[in-house]
Amino acid sequence: xxxxxxxxxxxxxxxxxxxxxxxxxxxxxxxxxxxxxxxxxxxxxxxxxxxxxxxxxxxxxxxxxxxxxxxxxxxxxxxxxxxxxxxxxxxxxxxxxxxxxxxxxxxxxxxxxxxxxxxxxxxxxxxxxxxxxxxxxxxxxxxxxxxxxxxxxxxxxxxxxxxxxxxxxxxxxxxxxxxxxxxxxxxxxxxxxxxxxxxxxxxxxxxxxxxxxxxxxxxxxxxxxxxxxxxxxxxxxxxxxxxxxxxxxxxxxxxxxxxxxxxxxxxxxxxxxxxxxxxxxxxxxxxxxxxxxxxxxxxxxxxxxxxxxxxxxxxxxxxxxxxxxxxxxxxxxxxxxxxxxxxxxxxxxxxxxxxxxxxxxxxxxxxxxxxxxxxxxxxxxxxxxxxxxxxxxxxxxxxxxxxxxxxxxxxxxxxxxxxxxxxxxxxxxxxxxxxxxxxxxxxxxxxxxxxxxxxxxxxxxxxxxxxxxxxxxxxxxxxxxxxxxxxxxxxxxxxxxxxxxxxxxxxxxxxxxxxxxxxxxxxxxxxxxxxxxxxxxxxxxxxxxxxxxxxxxxxxxxxxxxxxxxxxxxxxxxxxxxxxxxxxxxxxxxxxxxxxxxxxxxxxxxxxxxxxxxxxxxxxxxxxxxxxxxxxxxxxxxxxxxxxxxxxxxxxxxxxxxxxxxxxxxxxxxxxxxxxxxxxxxxxxxxxxxxxxxxxxxxxxxxxxxxxxxxxxxxxxxxxxxxxxxxxxxxxxxxxxxxxxxxxxxxxxxxxxxxxxxxxxxxxxxxxxxxxxxxxxxx
Amino acid sequence: xxxxxxxxxxxxxxxxxxxxxxxxxxxxxxxxxxxxxxxxxxxxxxxxxxxxxxxxxxxxxxxxxxxxxxxxxxxxxxxxxxxxxxxxxxxxxxxxxxxxxxxxxxxxxxxxxxxxxxxxxxxxxxxxxxxxxxxxxxxxxxxxxxxxxxx
Numbered sequence: 001x002x003x004x005x006x007x008x009x010x011x012x013x014x015x016x017x018x019x020x021x022x023x024x025x026x027x028x029x030x031x032x033x034x035x036x037x038x039x040x041x042x043x044x045x046x047x048x049x050x051x052x053x054x055x056x057x058x059x060x061x062x063x064x065x066x067x068x069x070x071x072x073x074x075x076x077x078x079x080x081x082x083x084x085x086x087x088x089x090x091x092x093x094x095x096x097x098x099x100x101x102x103x104x105x106x107x108x109x110x111x112x113x114x115x116x117x118x119x120x121x122x123x124x125x126x127x128x129x130x131x132x133x134x135x136x137x138x139x140x141x142x143x144x145x146x147x148x149x150x151x152x153x154x155x156x157x158x159x160x161x162x163x164x165x166x167x168x169x170x171x172x173x174x175x176x177x178x179x180x181x182x183x184x185x186x187x188x189x190x191x192x193x194x195x196x197x198x199x200x201x202x203x204x205x206x207x208x209x210x211x212x213x214x215x216x217x218x219x220x221x222x223x224x225x226x227x228x229x230x231x232x233x234x235x236x237x238x239x240x241x242x243x244x245x246x247x248x249x250x251x252x253x254x255x256x257x258x259x260x261x262x263x264x265x266x267x268x269x270x271x272x273x274x275x276x277x278x279x280x281x282x283x284x285x286x287x288x289x290x291x292x293x294x295x296x297x298x299x300x301x302x303x304x305x306x307x308x309x310x311x312x313x314x315x316x317x318x319x320x321x322x323x324x325x326x327x328x329x330x331x332x333x334x335x336x337x338x339x340x341x342x343x344x345x346x347x348x349x350x351x352x353x354x355x356x357x358x359x360x361x362x363x364x365x366x367x368x369x370x371x372x373x374x375x376x377x378x379x380x381x382x383x384x385x386x387x388x389x390x391x392x393x394x395x396x397x398x399x400x401x402x403x404x405x406x407x408x409x410x411x412x413x414x415x416x417x418x419x420x421x422x423x424x425x426x427x428x429x430x431x432x433x434x435x436x437x438x439x440x441x442x443x444x445x446x447x448x449x450x451x452x453x454x455x456x457x458x459x460x461x462x463x464x465x466x467x468x469x470x471x472x473x474x475x476x477x478x479x480x481x482x483x484x485x486x487x488x489x490x491x492x493x494x495x496x497x498x499x500x501x502x503x504x505x506x507x508x509x510x511x512x513x514x515x516x517x518x519x520x521x522x523x524x525x526x527x528x529x530x531x532x533x534x535x536x537x538x539x540x541x542x543x544x545x546x547x548x549x550x551x552x553x554x555x556x557x558x559x560x561x562x563x564x565x566x567x568x569x570x571x572x573x574x575x576x577x578x579x580x581x582x583x584x585x586x587x588x589x590x591x592x593x594x595x596x597x598x599x600x601x602x603x604x605x606x607x608x609x610x611x612x613x614x615x616x617x618x619x620x621x622x623x624x625x626x627x628x629x630x631x632x633x634x635x636x637x638x639x640x641x642x643x644x645x646x647x648x649x650x651x652x653x654x655x656x657x658x659x660x661x662x663x664x665x666x667x668x669x670x671x672x673x674x675x676x677x678x679x680x681x682x683x684x685x686x687x688x689x690x691x692x693x694x695x696x697x698x699x700x701x702x703x704x705x706x707x708x709x710x711x712x713x714x715x716x717x718x719x720x721x722x723x724x725x726x727x728x729x730x731x732x733x734x735x736x737x738x739x740x741x742x743x744x745x746x747x748x749x750x751x752x753x754x755x756x757x758x759x760x761x762x763x764x765x766x767x768x769x770x771x772x773x774x775x776x777x778x779x
Numbered sequence: 780x781x782x783x784x785x786x787x788x789x790x791x792x793x794x795x796x797x798x799x800x801x802x803x804x805x806x807x808x809x810x811x812x813x814x815x816x817x818x819x820x821x822x823x824x825x826x827x828x829x830x831x832x833x834x835x836x837x838x839x840x841x842x843x844x845x846x847x848x849x850x851x852x853x854x855x856x857x858x859x860x861x862x863x864x865x866x867x868x869x870x871x872x873x874x875x876x877x878x879x880x881x882x883x884x885x886x887x888x889x890x891x892x893x894x895x896x897x898x899x900x901x902x903x904x905x906x907x908x909x910x911x912x913x914x915x916x917x918x919x920x921x922x923x924x925x926x927x928x929x930x
Contacts, residue, residue, distance in 0.1 A: 014867035017875030018882055020812025020852040027811035204911050206816050206824060206876035256814075256876030257911055288818040507874030507912055671870035671917075678914035679873060706821030706909070714915040715906050718898070 004519035004526045005734045008671035011512045012531060013254065013505070023254035025226045029212040029283040036065050036113040038270045038284040039120040041127055042294055043102035043109050046136035046367040046699025047148065050100050050109065050129060057126035058112055063119035066277050068270060069110040070098035075273060079155040080240045082264040083331035083372070084229030086482050086543055088159035090425025092171055092330040094151050097240060097269050102131075103150055103328035104367050105700045106293035113274040113282055136367035136699050140300060140325035143169045143364035150328065150365040162334045162425065163362070171330035172363040174338055178349075178417035179356030184317035188308030192393045196305065196385035197765035198748070200325070200693035201298040201686070202703070203374055204711050207256020208291045213271040214281035216249075221275060223250045225268055228258045228504050229544030230534045236265050237272055252534040258506040259683065260373030263546045264331055266295055292704040296372025297693050299336045299363075300325040303385035307348075313397035315354045315408045318345055320382065322361035327370035333363040335425045336371065339378030342428075344386045346416035346635070347474055348408045357418060367699050373546060375683065376744040379475055384766060387471035387749030391756065400453040401470050401753060402446060409472060412436040424479045424547070431480075431632045435737065437663035437725035438472060441639035444723060445470070445661045449641040456757040463648045466656070469754025470641045473745035476633040477729075477738040478549035485554040486540035486627035487561040489518060491569065493610045495603035496528045499561075502542025503554040504534045508740060509672035510550045514558050516668055517733055521562030523588025524602075540625055548738030551668060553630050555733030560626035568622050573598070573605060576618055634729045636664040636737040640681075640746035646758045651774030653755065655717060658685065662742060663725040666735030670724075673739050677722040680743020686712045688747040692767050784844050786810070787854025795841050801827065802836035805851065812852045812879045822909040826880035827851050833887045852879040855886050861928050862886070865921040873912030881908050885922055894929035901926075 017023060022031065029035050055067045068075060075097055083091040102109060109129060114120035135148045151166040158164035163173030185191055212224040221243065227233050230250040238245035255262060267284030274282035286295070306319040320341045326333035341359035349357035376383075394404035410416060410433055420430040445451070449468055458466040490498040499518050505511040511531045519526035533539060542554055566586050573591045574581040577598040584593050592599040600608070609619055640660045646653035658681055667673045690710040694702045703709035722743075728735030748766055756762045761776030782793045782804070795804050802825045805813045813836055816824040820838040827836045828850035829843075852859070859882050866872050866882075888896075888904045896904075901922055910918065 008868070008870065010864075010867040011870065011872060014872040014875070015863050018852070018863045018866055018872050018878040019856060020879045022811045024811075024814075024876065026806075026815075030806055030811050031809065206814070206822070206874060206909075206911055208816070255874060256816075257874040259911070288816065509870065509873075669870070671868070675870040675873060675913055675917045678916050679912045680914075682914035683911065705819045706817045707819050711909060711911065712915075713906050713909060714919070715902050717915060718902065720914055720916045 004516045005668050008669055009512055009516055009526055011509050012515065013511060017254060024207055024256055025210040025212050025224050025253055026285050028224060028253060032281050035212065035281040035283045036115065036274055036278065037117050037120045038111055038113045038267065038274050038282050039124055040111045040270060041109040041124045043105060043107040045102060045131055045133050046105050046138065047134040048102050048131035049134065050102065051132050052130045053110060054128040055110065058123040061119065061123050061126065063115040064123045065113045065280065066274055067110065067112050068098065068273055070100055076240065076242045078240050078242065079157065080236060081331055084232035084263045084265065084544060087235060090162055090334045091332055092156065092158050092162065092164045094156045095329050104369055106369060107328060111270040137169065138367060138695065138699050140323065140364055140366050141302065143366050144362060150367060169365045170362055171326045171365050172334035172337065173361065174334065175360030176421045177358035178421060181317045181319050181356040181358040184356040185306060185308040188316045189311045190309045190393065190396050191306065192389050192396060193306040194389060194392065194764060196303045196388060198301045198303065198381040198384055199766050200300045201374060201691050202292055202693055202709055203259045203261030205257030205259065205261045208288055209262060209266045209286040209295060211268045211271045211284045212281065213275040215275060215279055220247045220249055221272060223248065223268060223272060225250060225252060226255045226262055227252055228262045228506055228546055230504065230536055231502055231541055232544060233265055233268060234536045237268060240269065241272060249537045252504055255506040258545060259375040260377065260546060261295060263373040263544065264296060289704050292709065293369055293701045296331060296370050298374040299371035301340060301381045303340060303381060305385045305389040307389055307393050309393055309397065313399050313404050313407055315348050317354060317356040318349050320345060320359045324361065324363040325366055325368065325371060326363050327366055327368040329370040330365065331370055331372045333371065336378040337361060337363045338422055338425065340382035342418060342422040343379035343475055344382035346418045347410055347472060349416050349418055350410050351415045351417055359422065368695060369701060375680065375741050377741065379741065380684065380687065380745045380748065383471065383473050383745045384748035388752050388764065391753045402442060402451060402453055405472055406442060409438050410436060411439065424482065429480045434731065435634060435663065435665055435727050435729035436637055437727045438637045438639060440725045441637060441661040441663055445639040445641045445659050448659045448721060449643060451641060460645065464645055465648060465758045466643065466645045467754045467758035468641055468643050469750045469752065469757055470639065471746040471749035471753065473638045473742060474635040475548050475738060475742045475745065476635055477552035478630045478633055479547050480630055480633050483543050483549055483553045484627055484629045485542045485557045486625060487554065487558045488540050488623060488625040489561050489565040491565065491606050491622040493607040495601065495606040496530060499529050499531045500539040501533045501554060502539045503550045504542065504545035506545050508545065508676060509669060510554065513551060513668045513672065514554060517555050517558045518562045521559055522566060548740045551736050552732055552738050553628055555668065555736060557626055557628035559733050560628060561624050564624035564626050565622065568624055572609065572622060573600065576615065632731055634731055634737045636662065636739065636742045638662045638742050638746060640750050642747065642750040642754050644751065644754045646755065648759060648777065651770035651777065653770065655685065657719040657721055658747065659721045660743065661723050661725060663727045664739040664742065665727050665729040665732045665737035667724060668734060668736055674722055676739045677743040678720045680741065681720055681747060682712055682717050684744040684747035685717055688751045688766065688768055690767060780842065782841055782845055785848040787850055797842065799841045800837055801839045801841045801844055804841040805836065810851055810853065814876055814879060816876065823884065823907040824877045824880045826884050828883055828887050831887060831890060833884050850883060852882050855883065859886050862925040865924040869917045869921040871913050871917035871921045877908060877910045881905065881918065884908055889929065894926040896926060
């Protein structure tokens with residue numbers, strides 16, 4: 001084998017990107033002097049009805065091409081969801097392109113398109129809007145049954161039962177149980193119960209959301225967008241705009257960061273309407289303030305966890321109750337909330353060992369920036385609560401944080417009843433854990449950290465203390481039965497291949513990893529695989545980059561496709577040589593018959609199939625296309641230990657090292673896998689320590705720029721140490737599971753646990769600001 | 780107003796508005812390797828070199844560059860090639876949006892301080908260069924590989 005898989009092959013697009021090639025959406029749009037600039041007028045009120053709009057001055061302004069308001073008859077009034085999910089979406093349909101009601105500060109009032117930015121802004125400034133201001137719902141714990149109802153539109157609906165009750169401000173609700181949880185709690189020697197709060201987090205994608213649209217020579221609408229979900233975008237645009245799907249092409253160039261923030265539709269609608277109305281190209285490039293206020297943030301949650309255990313610490317029952325804040329619209333409302341339990345409780349709710357588990361709760365609407373997909377997708381919120389509670393249990397039992405986990409955590413060959421009970425918005429599917437190296441991950445993390453089971457604290461003098469805290473985590477690898485990914489390979493003259501995939505490269509390196517997989521099956525160097533991804537006209541279907549799916553789901557599709565291509569090469573050569581296909585073998589360089597009489601290089605075969613007159617009708621294009629739908633979603637696992645030094649005088653703490661040992665199965669490209677793990681950790685550290693989306697009492701987001709929204713800088717995370725367990729999942733491509741999300745899950749609990757070890761202060765509401773440590777110590 | 784600069788070694792004349800920032804002048808004239816991200820001079824993704832020193836082009840009035848030399852990543856393609864390769868080998872170029880600015884900043888750091896630098900000195904020089912993907916440590920490994928090659 002060429003061992004293309006398992007090598008740290010440099011990213012195919014890496015050098016082009018760092019050299020500054022014009023590869024992002026706005027770089028392309030900047031080269032189109034005819035493109036109109038689209039700007040959106042946004043609501044200054046958290047909840048209001050638009051009484052009147054006067055856009056006469058804007059319309060009369062020189063250079064203004066079009067003005068879009070909710071009164072325009074040519075803008076369809078179709079209810080839809082902006083969430084970029086499979087169809088039917090598990091998110092409620094509760095959004096119009098433009099509406100009479102605005103439901104949060106930053107909601108869309110109207111839009112204009114003009115010849116340049118300054119004119120567009122002047123047009124917005126000239127607009128007069130009268131609002132009937134309504135009482136907003138700004139406290140998610142008071143949202144259910146609030147006298148202000150946020151969604152009163154009769155069109156709002158669910159596509160299948162998700163517990164959608166808009167009259168009560170409920171976007172979704174859910175409950176499931178295996179066994180008699182309350183009964184088992186009563187029988188337990190020790191019960192730990194507490195409530196934890198996780199805050200909204202902003203993605204801070206480096207590239208703001210950008211969309212560039214134009215009509216091509218076939219009178220088709222081309223949408224170039226910084227999106228994670230091109231195929232979903234085509235479907236959503238088509239339905240919302242009543243526009244023939246066959247006349248839409250969505251293409252994603254390079255994307256400057258996603259993390260879930262681009263798994264939905266944002267400025268695309270206004271750019272599309274502008275181009276359809278005027279026939280001109282249009283660009284909608286969000287400002288940073290718009291991204292903060294008017295895209296999505298991580299769902300804020302209140303999570304109550306209850307764990308019942310025997311005296312020895314073995315867990316009998318687990319109970320998680322969640323209240324999630326989806327803001328003004330219900331994008332990803334049900335699924336993020338469900339995964340708070342679905343991607344955490346199976347760590348300990350192990351079939352045949354723990355006796356009962358239940359999970360339930362509600363997702364409420366408020367007049368705040370909508371919640372949406374964000375790396376970790378509920379799992380990280382749930383992880384903070386569960387893994388904090390596990391340390392509380394360890395203390396009550398009188399064992400170390402490591403010991404309580406080691407005795408209760410899921411192991412290879414075991415299963416959890418939750419796999420069958422809970423899917424993503426639907427029922428799940430039973431699954432045995434075929435690969436789980438959590439025991440190794442724990443052992444290795446402890447070794448690396450110099451973990452001491454007896455004591456996790458060292459006094460350093462001068463009021464300073466060094467302490468360690470731990471947490472473990474799991475994720476999934478794609479969505480069972482819902483995801484379907486496909487790949488196509490084409491043999492060219494001179495024997496190189498085009499690999500086309502719908503999978504969405506957003507920086508994580510999927511183009512390169514998928515090329516490596518194709519190359520490995522074909523036993524070639526990955527440089528012979530030319531990859532092109534995410535173009536709804538040219539590449540086969542893929543849901544996109546989310547749910548930790550690409551390596552696992554698309555990777556399996558690429559293996560099937562490459563195997564099919566190998567078979568086609570062998571069959572074609574057999575036909576040319578008039579032998580049986582089973583007598584022909586393609587070894588990556590040569591195609592040979594087993595009798596030794598025939599052989600040809602792949603370069604020559606590729607060329608001959610295009611040009612050799614002697615082949616007559618045997619000439620032809622070889623192409624293969626295969627798809628893969630997962631029937632299981634093997635979880636990657638991780639054990640993490642953080643080492644901090646805390647100043648007990650001020651509450652300030654520094655992270656000395658963050659150690660993560662990850663079981664994500666086989667490694668397709670070790671360097672890229674490692675950076676995914678490291679990058680996830682630092683985003684998780686941001687959530688744990690610094691990042692906090694905050695609002696005024698009127699619902700204005702206060703943290704709408706990097707001045708007042710703090711993401712980690714490099715001095716704050718000088719050391720991150722990530723290693724991998726040797727692991728192989730039999731269902732994964734080359735044994736691989738997912739790596740995209742697992743890294744982000746542990747920092748909140750691990751750091752909170754370290755702070756508790758150092759100071760005795762248990763912080764239950766994120767972020768873990770030093771002042772909370774200090775105030776806690778003063779109590 | 781008329782703006783004369785040397786852009787990556789070549790004389791250029793632009794006709795600009797008085798209140799235009801250098802970032803917009805560059806991007807509107809096809810120099811799209813310079814990126815806009817935060818809008819508040821907080822992320823350094825718009826960094827270019829003016830007379831060899833890193834500046835945030837999103838808040839640097841273009842008029843201030845009159846008569847000066849402006850360097851973007853396009854102007855150091857050969858000089859920084861080993862850095863590009865070191866970054867790519869580490870897998871440190873993730874979404875890549877911050878990397879053109881990181882490249883010019885690392886280049887300026889070496890011009891200013893040389894290649895014999897401690898980790899803390901490196902971190903201090905480039906602490907303003909925000910990256911949301913890489914977790915920073917892969918960038919650090921790449922920078923050290925690059926500096927090692929220069930020594």
